Amino acid sequence: MDDVASQFLTANQTILHLFVALLLGAIIGLERGWDAREQKSGERIAGIRTFSLTGLLGGISAVLAQEITPWAFPVLLLSVVAMAIVAYSERLDHIRNFSITGMVGMTLTFCFGAIAVAVDPVMATAAAVITALILDNKEEIHSWVNKLKAHELDAALKLLLISVVMLPLLPNEAMGPGGVLNPREIWWMVVMIASLSFIGYFAMRVAGTRKGILFTGLFGGLSSSTALTLHFARQAKLYPALNAQFATGILIACGTMFPRILVYCFVINRDLLPSLVWPVVVMSILLYVPAIVIWQRNSGANQVSQPTLGQNPLDLKSALVFGILLTVILLLGDFLENWLGNTGVYVLAATSGIADVDAITLSLGRMSNTSLAMDTAVMGIVIAATTNNLVKSGMAWVIGNRQTGLYVAGPMLLSLGAGLLVAWLQ
Secondary structure, three states: OHHHHHHHHHHHHHHHHHHHHHHHHHHHHHHHHHHOOOOOOOOOOOOHHHHHHHHHHHHHHHHHHHHOOOOHHHHHHHHHHHHHHHHHHHHHOOOOOOOOHHHHHHHHHHHHHHHHHHOOHHHHHHHHHHHHHHHHOHHHHHHHHHHOOHHHHHHHHHHHHHHHHHHHHOOOOOEOHHHOEOHHHHHHHHHHHHHHHHHHHHHHHHHOOOOOHHHHHHHHHHHHHHHHHHHHHHHHHHOHHHHHHHHHHHHHHHHHHHHHHHHHHHHHOHHHHHHHHHHHHHHHHHHHHHHHHHHHHOHHHOOOOOOOOOOOOOOHHHHHHHHHHHHHHHHHHHHHHHHHOHHHHHHHHHHHHOOOOHHHHHHHHHHOOOOOOHHHHHHHHHHHHHHHHHHHHHHHHHHHOHHHHHHHHHHHHHHHHHHHHHHHHO
16 A cells, blocks of 8 residues: 555656656746747747757656666757757758757756756756746847956956865865964965955946946945055045045945955854954944045035056966965964964054955954954954054055045044954953
């Protein structure tokens, strides 16, 4: 009796999976049929009926392969491919269209039907929906490709190289003095920094800067607040009538650095967040609010040029330099902590913050996982951020002009003082 019930359930499940295979073919066929809706009946090679039956055939091939012979799937797959090749070859005599997208879509539909029956219907459904979306967005995808610049494609490929190729190959073990160096963790931090800059670059690239100075400062800060500060300071010197607007962009870019710090700590050591979140929130607010006030009071001319954040959104040389800097800071941090205690960490944080806040943040976050006290790590990160923003305030004053420096200096000093106070009180 149990065997009969089991066979009944298996049969019903197979029927259900075959129905899913049929529906997956219908999803892709609906898109293909809609795309060819202008053609007369009989002129289309494959529409909703053909693709539906192709999906069902793929499911049946999986059933036959399980129940009769494993050769059923490859033989039927080759048959579908052969029919598609013949049909598209005949079409070339009448329409000079060398695209094989439809042929590939039909082959995938057959495979999705087989996967729905033999592997996982959820996986097959997800793959079929994604395929339909890709087929349906032909013009949009081609438009993106046409807008993509050579150095941007190069940057995307390099990001894939340093993440999915190089990262898994590095050893995941403690090395060096005190075991503070883990090659995979260090390189993973490099990938994270590069990815954030990459996202920031393309956010500005896609939407542009005509959205206003608020948008420009926000995403420019995500990519490189220092580069944006330098650019706006130079622009302020050339166009002093826009001092307030450029100062707004600098404040927003510098404020964006603080949420970025929280992202790093969330990834590296979440235990830091309860102690770090309040100093960071206070410092961010005390930069964003004055920036918005200045912007609203001077909103008559809030259009600025695209900041030059680097010819390439991802420079492997810069990534390697960052990795070396991170390694040096980790070694120095361990040495200074053992020699001078917390004072040594603070000195290192202040020194490192002059050039870069990301490396010291990641270093202290990682050290707090082992030997460094949480409070010391938090104070060190705040000190580094304070030093870094003071340097950018100086850039606004020296490279820009006195008025821009005054606009930036007040909120900066208030923000940094409040952040240090909150961190010390905690």
